[in-house]
Amino acid sequence: MASERVDVCIVGSGFGGAITAYRLAELYRAAGADASSILVLERGKRFKHTEFKQSMDIDHLSDVYLLIQGQGAQVVTANAVGGGSNLYLAASLRSPSETFERRDRRTGDGPERRMWPAAISRRSLNPYYARAEAGLRVRRPTWRQVSNSGALWAAHLRSAGHTCDRVPLAINEQRCVDAKWCHTGCIFGAKNSLITNYLPSAERLGVTASATASCPSHRRRGSGPCIRPRSCYRSAGAWGSPHRCRALRTTRRSDTDATDSA
Numbered sequence: 001m002a003s004e005r006v007d008v009c010i011v012g013s014g015f016g017g018a019i020t021a022y023r024l025a026e027l028y029r030a031a032g033a034d035a036s037s038i039l040v041l042e043r044g045k046r047f048k049h050t051e052f053k054q055s056m057d058i059d060h061l062s063d064v065y066l067l068i069q070g071q072g073a074q075v076v077t078a079n080a081v082g083g084g085s086n087l088y089l090a091a092s093l094r095s096p097s098e099t100f101e102r103r104d105r106r107t108g109d110g111p112e113r114r115m116w117p118a119a120i121s122r123r124s125l126n127p128y129y130a131r132a133e134a135g136l137r138v139r140r141p142t143w144r145q146v147s148n149s150g151a152l153w154a155a156h157l158r159s160a161g162h163t164c165d166r167v168p169l170a171i172n173e174q175r176c177v178d179a180k181w182c183h184t185g186c187i188f189g190a191k192n193s194l195i196t197n198y199l200p201s202a203e204r205l206g207v208t209a210s211a212t213a214s215c216p217s218h219r220r221r222g223s224g225p226c227i228r229p230r231s232c233y234r235s236a237g238a239w240g241s242p243h244r245c246r247a248l249r250t251t252r253r254s255d256t257d258a259t260d261s262a
């Protein structure tokens with residue numbers, strides 16, 4: 001089988017994949033290297049925002065989401081170029097410090113320890129949060145921009161003696177009409193999803209993002225050549241990446257998966 005060598009293959013084009021692709025391409029550019037050797041493989045289709053639908057139409061949902069039916073559980077995952085950024089609600093919060101300070105106290109699991117590596121804390125991540133917020137054009141809305149339902153919720157909380165504040169959003173307020181169909185893709189292009197920022201920026205630097213190209217399918221498009229990367233990043237989401245690693249173990253055994261064999 002003919003093979004195509006690339007430097008880097010990134011599996012998945014959601015937040016993990018698209019941002020990695022862009023930052024890596026920047027580093028290539030700074031080093032005078034050719035970023036066209038970075039390839040993003042995305043199993044889903046590429047949508048323009050005008051192709052999304054404000055509807056629970058099952059065909060559309062089946063296009064943008066992938067439903068995994070387990071035994072007694074169903075998992076819904078994103079399935080398009082840009083991953084979950086097409087479907088999420090764009091609430092852009094920084095994890096609180098407590099998240100990173102959690103300790104593992106399970107009996108029989110060795111000495112009690114901090115679950116995150118020492119170098120990772122809210123403080124050490126703050127500069128990276130700030131970079132991602134700039135890239136995704138995150139803004140905290142004014143109270144005037146908060147929807148009626150949001151304002152009603154805030155008033156209820158306040159009357160019950162609680163505090164509440166506006167959540168920073170990766171949304172262009174000028175385009176948002178408060179239609180409340182964020183979860184099927186924004187037809188107004190108001191969501192600052194990855195198809196409006198990191199992915200086109202990465203592509204401008206030379207990265208190729210291949211839609212409907214599922215790893216571990218061995219080919220980039222249809223009957224194209226088998227891809228042989230020097231390194232591979234698995235950014236296939238919380239569900240897809242472990243699944244991908246498990247598949248890799250199996251394919252390593254049978255030694256057929258060229259994408260991951262490098």
Ligand SMILES: Cc1cc2nc3c(=O)[nH]c(=O)nc-3n(C[C@H](O)[C@H](O)[C@H](O)COP(=O)(O)OP(=O)(O)OC[C@H]3O[C@@H](n4cnc5c(N)ncnc54)[C@H](O)[C@@H]3O)c2cc1C
Nearest residue numbers: 012014015016043079083084088089090091215236237240
């Ligand atoms: C309805 C909804 C609302 C949400 N709202 C918010 C919110 O307001 N704020 C917030 O912070 N988070 C929100 N989230 C969660 C957020 O979207 C996810 O945490 C985020 O998308 C995870 O990014 P990721 O890169 O890890 O994975 P994803 O964005 O899921 O990207 C993974 C990509 O990998 C692709 N892929 C998987 N397997 C393969 C394969 N084998 N080969 C090729 N490609 C593959 C998938 O198609 C997908 O495009 C929401 C999620 C949903 C579903």
